[in-house]
Each structure stands twice: as structure tokens, then as C-alpha cells.
Amino acid sequence: MIEKTTRINALYDFYQQLLTEKQRNYMEMYYAEDFSLGEISETSNVSRQAIYDNIRRTEHMLEEYEKKLSLYQKFLKRQALLQELHALVKNNNEQELKEKVEQIIEIE
Structure with missing residues (x-):
């Protein structure tokens, strides 16, 4: 859950x-304010x-937006790559x- x-x-x-x-109001009350x-x-x-x-329909809509736009998935990829970059910088692996x-730049 x-x-x-x-x-x-x-x-x-x-x-x-x-x-x-x-x-937005229902989602904020239900998820953010519990x-x-x-x-x-x-x-x-x-x-x-x-x-x-309404909340279930909205959840479904959010999942559909993500299927089409993939903003969250791209964000997660960038975060993972940034963590790897941080480690490489610490190790001076140029x-x-x-x-x-280059991988970060290629993420659409």
C-alpha cells in the first residue's frame, strides 16, 4: 500500500x-492530508x-498520463544516473x- x-x-x-x-482537492485530501x-x-x-x-478514476487517469508521457519514469532514470555520476565524480573516473x-542527455 x-x-x-x-x-x-x-x-x-x-x-x-x-x-x-x-x-485535485479530493486527491490532496485523500493522499496528502490522509x-x-x-x-x-x-x-x-x-x-x-x-x-x-472520483479518486479511483483520477488514479487511473494519472496512470494513463504516465503511460503516454512517462515523466515519472524519465525522472527516476535521471535520478539513478545522477547518483551514478556522483559516485564517479568522487572516484575521479573521467x-x-x-x-x-551522454546517457542523461539522451533521455527524452
Whole structure:
């Protein structure tokens, strides 16, 4: 469950501007503020089932955006390469350092 929450939060960070205000509000309350569906329902004057359906649809939308745009996956690749670069800099390995920089540049 923690992995799913972490992934959805990351996808939300990348794609939140593509969501409606209502979707953003529900996702922030549910994932960032840790509100229960009942608490969101009371706050929004909407049924618990409607909140649940909206959050699930929004999660699906975020996954679809990621399938098409891959912003999160590219971010993870860059982070991994930057960590490798950091190690290479510490070891003064100039040739491998150049190769890693080229890999970062090639990520679309």
C-alpha cells in the first residue's frame, strides 16, 4: 500500500495541472492530508461512494498520463544516473563520467 501511495503522490506531482480542481482537492485530501473517504464526503457534501469513484478514476487517469508521457519514469532514470555520476565524480573516473552525462542527455 505504501508503494501505491508513493507512486500516486509522485504521479500527482507531475500531472496535477491536467486534473480538474475537484479532482485535485479530493486527491490532496485523500493522499496528502490522509483524510478518510467519510471525512472528504462530509467536507464536500458528496456521498462517500462518489468520492471513492472520483479518486479511483483520477488514479487511473494519472496512470494513463504516465503511460503516454512517462515523466515519472524519465525522472527516476535521471535520478539513478545522477547518483551514478556522483559516485564517479568522487572516484575521479573521467571516461565513465562522460558516458553517464551522454546517457542523461539522451533521455527524452
